[in-house]
Ligand SMILES: NC(=O)C1=CN([C@@H]2O[C@H](COP(=O)(O)OP(=O)(O)OC[C@H]3O[C@@H](n4cnc5c(N)ncnc54)[C@H](OP(=O)(O)O)[C@@H]3O)[C@@H](O)[C@H]2O)C=CC1
């Protein structure tokens with residue numbers, strides 16, 4: 001291995017360094033349980049502490065862990081099935097390119113068929129609602145176990161396989177961010193698998209369980225529940241359909257696979273992104289048709305901006321002379337790549353984040369305005385994307401230097417036109 005193959009030491013630590021990492025390892029699971037306990041209470045008020053903390057025995061349910069393990073195994077099996085195409089990821093430090101299976105959308109369809117059969121067989125979907133906290137505990141323990149396994153595995157990985165963002169030499173920080181970039185067991189890519197499948201498809205299934213709980217309680221699903229489940233299913237299906245696009249995201253290219261992504265993918269996403277549907281079961285909301293049309297319009301505007309900008313960039317990066325992007329204005333960079341300065345990417349520097357945030361708002365509105373809790377997602381997501389934008393900006397400035405400064409001059413706003 002030549003010296004340039006080796007992953008350099010990570011000098012600039014993010015998230016407040018090792019102390020920040022230590023705090024987040026406790027704060028993230030704490031936030032999940034606080035949100036779920038609050039949502040379970042009658043008042044669902046984020047300004048009050050939720051009732052008494054449940055006993056440890058009541059949080060532990062071996063059946064929940066077994067169901068979770070079966071779920072992850074089913075998704076792993078679907079991932080490994082010989083369906084879908086194989087594509088290559090970006091070129092790695094040692095000049096190799098890993099191969100990835102593209103079949104997440106097919107996995108979703110097969111899962112939907114299995115769920116349909118389970119409905120016909122009258123399987124008790126509302127069980128997930130009744131034991132949701134226990135499922136969250138099982139999932140948090142599973143992600144912690146996976147993160148420990150990943151860190152131990154990374155200690156035997158070659159230097160070239162370490163993550164540029166998670167090679168600080170501080171074990172706690174590297175455990176949090178992820179020490180190894182693309183941990184694999186044979187050809188099974190653990191990070192790529194977890195990023196989209198068990199958590200995102202699981203989020204849709206959890207929403208469906210909540211909808212079935214509403215049917216059990218009230219005879220039919222509410223309009224609010226149908227809107228929330230419909231909007232979020234569209235978002236998940238879109239991500240699975242465009243699975244190939246995640247191969248160039250910073251999570252796959254820069255960050256390793258450690259506690260942050262393992263917990264994020266397997267616990268945070270399914271158990272906090274489904275909060276609106278969870279809230280609606282215990283706190284029903286009446287929405288009229290006019291309001292529903294308004295929410296659908298907001299979601300549609302967000303989706304058009306989100307999908308239009310992501311597709312425009314993807315098409316441009318794949319083939320700059322593609323007829324759909326060939327007429328757009330660009331600026332050259334020293335790396336040979338060009339930057340779009342017109343179209344969606346001339347509106348703000350992260351139009352895809354803007355669209356995503358507009359959709360996030362549309363997912364909360366069907367829950368009414370009497371509670372703050374269903375607005376958790378849009379609030380947290382604004383903070384996540386503002387932070388992510390700053391991380392990406394920092395990487396782009398390093399990569400493109402003067403050309404990036406010129407782009408910032410031409411397109412001065414980051415996410416919200418004329419505001420930020
Ligand atoms: N729901 C959720 O929890 C989350 C959702 N997301 C969503 O995932 C999607 C992907 O986001 P993310 O991974 O952050 O990255 P982006 O898709 O925003 O990609 C950023 C990269 O795009 C390229 N780029 C930036 N500006 C330009 C330009 N003007 N012209 C051409 N290329 C440009 C640069 O890479 P290069 O030049 O190297 O190609 C840059 O590093 C977004 O829609 C986001 O909203 C993200 C995080 C969490």
Ligand SMILES: CC(C)CCC[C@@H](C)[C@H]1CC=C2C3=C(CC[C@@]21C)[C@@]1(C)CC[C@H](O)C[C@@H]1CC3
Nearest residue numbers: 028195238239246249251260263264265268269
């Ligand atoms: C636990 C912390 C608060 C941070 C966790 C971050 C993760 C939840 C997110 C990091 C990047 C993500 C992406 C997506 C989901 C959330 C995580 C895993 C998408 C798959 C969502 C759908 C989009 O179409 C693509 C996204 C890529 C990044």
